[in-house]
Amino acid sequence: MTPQTAPTPRFSVADDGVGWVTFDDPGRPVNVLTEEVMSRVDAILDEVTTLARSARLKVLVFESGKADSFIAGADVEAIAAIEDPTEAEAKIRLGQSIFQRVADLPVPTVAAIHGVCVGGGVELSLACTHRVLSDSDRTRVGLPEVMLGILPAWGGTTRLPRLVGLSAALDLLLTGKQIPSRKALRMGFADRVVPAELFRDQVRIFAVDLPSPARRAKPGMITRLLDSTPPGRRLVLTLARRKVVATTGGHYPAPLRILDVLRRTVGKSVGAGLEAEARTAAELVVSPVSKNLIHVFHMREATRKGSGVSDPSVRPRPVDEMGVLGAGVMGGGIAQIAAYKGIRVRMKDIRHDAITGGLQHARALFDKAVRRKKLRPLEADQAMERISGSLDYSGFRTADLVVEAVVERMEVKKAVLREVEDLTRPGSVLSTNTSSLSVDGMAEALRRPEDFCGIHFFNPVDRMPLVEIVRGTRSSDATVATAYAFALKLGKVPVVVGDGPGFLVNRILGPYLNESGHLLADGGSIEEVDGAAKAFGMPMGPLRLIDEVGIDVSKHAGAVLHAALGDRLAPSPVLIALGDSGRLGRKGGSGFYRYEKGREKGVDPSVYAALGATVPSARRTLGHREIRRRLVTMMINEAARALEEGVVSSAAAVDLAMIMGTGFPPFRGGLLRFADTFHLRAVLDRTLELEASHGPRFAPPALLVDLADRDKGFYEAFPE
Secondary structure, eight states: OOOOOOOSSEEEEOTTSEEEEEEOOTTSSSOOBOHHHHHHHHHHHHHHHHHHHTTSOOEEEEEEOSSSBSOOOBOHHHHHHOOOHHHHHHHHHHHHHHHHHHHTOSSOEEEEEOSEEETHHHHHHHHSSEEEEEOOTTOEEEOGGGGGTOOOTTTHHHHHHHHHOHHHHHHHHTTOOEEEHHHHHHHTSOSEEEOGGGHHHHHHHHHHTOOSSOOOOOOOHHHHHHHHSHHHHHHHHHHHHHHHHHHHTTOOHHHHHHHHHHHHHTTSOHHHHHHHHHHHHHHHHTSHHHHHHHHHHHHHHHHHHOOSSSOTTOOOOOOSEEEEEOOSHHHHHHHHHHHHTTOEEEEEOSSHHHHHHHHHHHHHHHHHHHHTTSSOHHHHHHHHTTEEEESSOTTOTTOSEEEEOOOSOHHHHHHHHHHHHTTSOTTOEEEEOOSSSOHHHHHTTOSOGGGEEEEEEOSSTTTOOEEEEEEOTTOOHHHHHHHHHHHHHTTOEEEEEESSTTTTHHHHHHHHHHHHHHHHHTTOOHHHHHHHHHHHTOSSOHHHHHHHHOHHHHHHHHHHHHHHHOGGGOOOHHHHHHHHTTOOBGGGTBSSEEEETTEEEEEOTTHHHHHGGGSOSSOOOOOHHHHHHHHHHHHHHHHHHHHHTTSSSOHHHHHHHHHHHHOOOGGGTOHHHHHHHHOHHHHHHHHHHHHHHHOGGGOOOHHHHHHHHTTOOHHHHSOO
C-alpha cells in the first residue's frame, strides 16, 4: 500500500483548553499556503468553532513544526499560473474569507512565530488576536509581495496599518523588507518576544494566562498626528508616492497601487479594505510586470538551490577559514563580508600600510552596518576579530579557500598564486578575483589547476549581489561547487561562467558602454543618452556608469575586449578622447559629470570641449527610442554570442547575471526574456536595420539568425 502523507496543518486540543494548529508540510522545507493547505485550515476552523461553543477550547494557537520557519507565504507557482483576473479575484476572496473566519472566531487566537514568517504567514498572524515571536536571529517578518509585483491581498494591506499605524506599515508594505522580532515588538506587531530555547512552553504559558491586550509603546506626537488624522494620512501617502516614483521611475505599479488602496480605505471598515485589496491584486497578478518579477524570483530560488555543477553527487567542501591576497579596497571588502558570515580571514599584502588600509576598510563597513542597525556594536567587534593581516603567508596552511585580489597584471597574479599554492593543502580552493584576465592563463602557472577557478566579485563588494564563478578548462567539479557554495554562504548570487574576455557581465556591458560613445559622436547629448537608458529602467545611464567605474578602468577594459573580440569592439573615438583627457570620473571629480565629495552635481559642460573633434559642435535630438534600440540591441547581440560560444549555458543565467551585476531592470524579466517577449524575428530585423545604418558592429550573431529563422526564443533553445 502507498503510505499516506499526514495532512497539514494538524489540529489538536490539550487538556488545558489550548488548541494547536501545527503547520508542517512533510514534502517541503518550509510551510506554504497552497490551496490544499488553505482548504485544510478552513475545515479545522469548523471544528474549532464547534469546540469553542462547547467550552472545550479556550484559545487557539497557530504554530509551525519546522525548525527555522513559520510560514513562507502563498504558493508562488500557483500565482504565476493565473492568467485570468476573474480567477485571480476569486482565489483572493477565498483566502480572505478563511482569514476573516480566523479573525471572527469566538476564542482568542495566537500566532506563534519562530523563524521566517512572510507573506501569507504574516497575513494569518494579523488575523489573530495576538502574536508571540521568538528572539532567534532567524525570526523575521515581512510582506514581500511588492517584490513580486503584487500586494498583500489576504488582509495584509488592510490590517497592518490598523495594527501598527500607517507610517510603520508603509515601511513594510512598500519595500518587502523583513524585520527582526525586537523591531516587530517596538513597532507594535508583536505582543511579546520570548526565548527561542523555551519557545513552545512560553507560548503555552502566554495562551493559558492570556494577558490583556499589550500596552504598545506610543509613537511620537508627530507620528500620531500623521497617522490618526485625515490630513496627516493624506500627507503621509503623498510623500510616500513621491518617494516611490523617485525610486522606481514609476516602472513598478504594485507600490503605487498599494498607496491607492490605502488612500481609499484607511479609516474605513476592514471589509472595505479587503474589497479594494481583492480587486486591485487581481489586476496586478496577471500583469506583465508581476509575471516578470516572479520569473526573476524563480531564477534566484533556483540559484539558491543549485550547486554550480551538473553532477548531483558532487558536494562542496566547507569554508571556515580563508586567505585574501591583496589588502586593497577589494580585498578588504571581501574579508569584511566573509567575516560577517562567520569565516576567519587572513589578509596578506607586501606593505604594512596596505594591510592597515584593508583592515580600516573592513572596520568602516562594519561601522556602517552598526549605524544602519543591521549589527549590534558587540557583533561588529566580534566579526572584526575574525580578520587578521600579515606580510607573510602565516595562517594560509589551514585555509579552505584563497582569493587573490592583487593588481590586474598577469605575471604578478601568476607569481602570487604559485607562491600560495605551495603553502596550501591539496583540495584547498585557489581563486582569482580578476575582472579581465584569463583564468586558464593563470592556471598554467599552477601544479594543481584542478583546485583553481575565478571568483569575480563586483565592486563595491558589500553592495553588489553578483559573483561570477569562472570555471577554467581544468577546474574540477568539487572546486566549482565549493566556490559556488562559498558565494551563497556570503549571501551573494553566484552564476557559473566560462573563461573568456570579460567573462559574461563585462563582456555584455562593454558594447553597451561603447555604443554610448558612438551616440555622442552622432550628436546625442549626455543628458539624452543617459535619460533614455534610465527611462528604459537602468539604474543609471551608460555615460554616468563609465564615470562610476572609472574612466581609466573603462579604457583598460575596452582595450582588452577589443584585442580579444576584434573590430566590432573597437573603442568609440569619443571614449578614446575621454580616456586621453586625464579625467578619471567620480573618483577624480570630473568625467562626463562633475562631482563634489563623491556626489554627482550634473553634467560637466566643459567635457564636450575635452572630447574635441570626436563630437559635433551642435547637439541634435536622437530620441529615446533610437538610443534605446542601439543600446539594448548591442547587449542582446553580445549575450547571444556568449551563449553561442558556451561562456554560459542558459538564458536564465544571462538574465540573472545582468540583473544582479548591472541592475538590468527586473520588471522586464531580464535581457533575453525581454528579447523573447519582443520576438527574435523582430530583434533580428532591428539588428539588420542598425547594421545597414551604422556598420558591421551591429552585424547579427549567427545564433540570433538561426533562432529567428526557426521561430525559437533564447529560453526555448537554452533552458536551465
